Amino acid sequence: xxxxxVITDFDGTLTEKVVNGQKVPGLMSVLMSEPGIDKNCLVEYxxxxxxYHPYEQSTNLTLVQKQGFMLKWWLEVYSVLKKYKVTETMIxxxxxxxxxxxxxxxxxxxxxxxxxxISVIIFSANGIGYNTIEYILKKNDISLTNVRICANTLYFExxxxxxxxxxxxxxxxxxxxxTLIKNDFIAPDQDDTECILIGxxxxxLKMSEGINFKSVTNVxxxxxxxxxxxxxxxxxxxxxxxFEKISExxxxxx
Ligand SMILES: [Mg+2]
Numbered sequence: 001x002x003x004x005x006v007i008t009d010f011d012g013t014l015t016e017k018v019v020n021g022q023k024v025p026g027l028m029s030v031l032m033s034e035p036g037i038d039k040n041c042l043v044e045y046x047x048x049x050x051x052y053h054p055y056e057q058s059t060n061l062t063l064v065q066k067q068g069f070m071l072k073w074w075l076e077v078y079s080v081l082k083k084y085k086v087t088e089t090m091i092x093x094x095x096x097x098x099x100x101x102x103x104x105x106x107x108x109x110x111x112x113x114x115x116x117x118i119s120v121i122i123f124s125a126n127g128i129g130y131n132t133i134e135y136i137l138k139k140n141d142i143s144l145t146n147v148r149i150c151a152n153t154l155y156f157e158x159x160x161x162x163x164x165x166x167x168x169x170x171x172x173x174x175x176x177x178x179t180l181i182k183n184d185f186i187a188p189d190q191d192d193t194e195c196i197l198i199g200x201x202x203x204x205l206k207m208s209e210g211i212n213f214k215s216v217t218n219v220x221x222x223x224x225x226x227x228x229x230x231x232x233x234x235x236x237x238x239x240x241x242x243f244e245k246i247s248e249x250x251x252x253x254x
Contacts, residue, residue: 002192002193002194003192003193004116004118004193004196004250004254005118005119005120005186005190005194005195005196005213006113006119006120006121006195006196006197006198007120007123007180007195007207007208008120008121008122008123008197008198008199009123009124009198009199009200009204009207010027010122010124010126010133010151011026011027011124011126011200012200012201012221013198013199013200013204013221014102014122015100015101015102015136016102016103017200017239017240019098019099019101024099024100025099026126026127027094027095027100027126027127027128027129027132028045028077028126028127028128029045030099030100031086031090031091031094031128032045033094033097034090034094034097036090037084037086040084041080041081041083041084041086044080044083045077045080048073051073052070052072052073055069055070055073056070063173066173067174070171070172070173070174071169071171071173073171074127074165074169075169078127078162078164078165081162082162082163085161086162087156087159087160087161087162088131088160088162089160091128091132091154091162092131092132092135094128095132095135095136095139096139102136103221103242103243104242104244105242105243105244105247106140106142106242106243107140107141107142108243108244109243109246109247109250110137110142110143111142111143112247112250112251113146113250114143114145114146116254117146118146118250118254119146119148120146120147120148121147121148121149121150121185121186122147122148122150122151123170123180123207124149124150124151124152124170124175125152125172125174125175126151126152127152128154129149129152129153129170130149130151130154130166133151134149148185150179150180151170152165152169152170153165153166154166172203175203175204175207176206176209176210177206177207177208177209177211178209178210180207181210181211186211188210188211189212190211190214191213192214193213193214194215194217194253195211195213195216196216196219196246196249196250196253197216197217197218197219198219198220198221199218199219199221200220200221200222200239201220201222202232204220205218205232205233217234217235218233218234218235219233219234219235219236219246219249220233220235220236220237221238221239221241222236222237222239223236224236224238235249
């Protein structure tokens with residue numbers, strides 16, 4: 001009998017990618033659209049997106065080069081949050097946006113993992129990760145006893161203003177298994193453990209990279225007709241699907 005572990009992405013994986021026909025942006029973009037946020041904050045955030053997103057997509061950079069650009073990107077975004085005096089209240093308020101909906105069956109899936117003693121690691125490179133992910137899960141009555149969150153934690157002054165981010169900063173280029181090892185979420189040798197990895201992006205497959213699991217079953221929410229997805233993931237679920245099929249998969253394993 002092997003142990004089981006779930007490693008899952010957050011944005012677009014635990015949450016819906018499309019709500020009422022509208023594509024849902026990442027949490028940081030939802031925050032930037034909050035009415036309380038200075039318009040120039042959004043302008044500067046978008047300028048940084050346009051500057052750094054091409055590096056994120058580039059296939060010509062080495063991993064080290066990409067990590068350098070992605071770190072710089074988040075550091076500059078954090079300076080913008082500070083410059084425009086973004087507060088914890090604004091950030092938490094953005095979590096109540098109607099665009100942020102958990103997929104159907106997510107709560108039941110977490111209950112199932114808890115009842116079956118399966119640990120869950122939520123791995124997110126989202127800029128306002130830890131605080132908001134914890135808030136959204138608790139709001140949906142999800143118990144976090146068997147759940148750990150590897151994501152950016154923000155710190156605030158007594159007056160609520162953002163001050164700094166816990167190191168190391170998680171960005172899209174270090175959202176890899178090695179980061180989970182370095183930050184003591186997991187040891188590299190897991191040959192008695194079967195991992196179920198869940199994501200909505202090809203790069204999410206790297207969340208188990210560098211960890212020696214007995215096996216990894218990759219589940220992706222994406223285009224079921226795209227060979228990119230069908231060749232890389234063991235199970236591809238439609239973009240609008242819920243977690244029911246993943247719960248079935250776990251039931252037969254444990
Ligand atoms: Mg995602």
